[in-house]
Amino acid sequence: MSGLWLPTAERDPHGRTLTYTDAGEPKGCLHTTETKGWPSYRGWTVHPHMTVRPIPHAKVEVRQHVPLDHASFALRNPAGGVETNRDRVVQVELVGTCDPARTDGAYYWPDADAKVLHSLYVQVIAPLHDMFGIPIRYPSDRPYPQSYGASDVRMSGARFDAYSGWLGHEHVPENTHGDPGDFPWSRMVGAGTIVVPPAGPSRTEIIVGNLPVLRRGDNRAAVKRVQALMNVAGAKPELVVDGDFGAKTETEVKDFEKRKGVKADGVVDLGVWALLLGVA
Secondary structure: OOOOOOOOOEEOOOOOOEOOOOOOOOEEEEEEOOOOOOOOHHHHOOOOOEEEEEEOOOEEEEEEOOOOOOEOOOOOOOOOOOOHHHOOEEEEEEOOEOOOOOOOOOOEHHHOOHHHHHHHHHHHHHHHHHHHOOOOOOOOOOOOOOOOOOOOOOOOHHHHHHOOEEEEHHHOOOOOOOOOOOOOHHHHEEOOEEOOOOOOOOHHHHHHOOOOOEOOOOEOHHHHHHHHHHHHOOOOOOOOOOOEOOHHHHHHHHHHHHHHOOOOOOOEOHHHHHHHOOOO
């Protein structure tokens, strides 16, 4: 499946996608799965763009199911309404719960630990700011179950359409779910940076460190990602996203390198990856 894939996520594609409407500003929506493990989303009929599983006091694992340039299905989306799923919203399901009454050991996101929050920021929030333009902000919320139904944090259709940033399922119009409840956004993000950054590799190193060096003659899935990113960067005419690193792709890479003031050799090394992904 072609399209935009987060370099910090494992690809786990499922064929059903939607197209975005032209309306709306870029936004991200956090959900909780209310499960202890990876869900199957009712046979992959209500799946998000990606699922995040916490490994307590360590990190998160991220699986992406839908390309960023397609819409997903995790919101209630009545016909003729706001078109919530299709309103330029990237949907992220967090494995665990927001319900303080749960006693079965599901990860409780309102009390998420610092390393899990750090990893979520580095692997999901920051890259989606870079790749999809989602501002790093979050509206006021309510703890579950006060967040359920027609709460005072539920947005109107017009406000949702105009809003740009992150929000929770509890904020989305035409929906009733109250997840992720009292999400610890302020503990995760402060002035666009991580409040508690544990020692470890930088965000740039995490995002590009495992990406391959590509050049003319290569033909693999990573080339499709480069071609899609080149199109986002303004390739004219747009490249065919076919995974074939031929003459046209090489020319666009060289032009991109010239615009960025780096060696224009047509090779996509880690420095070019960082420029393409906006993390240089």
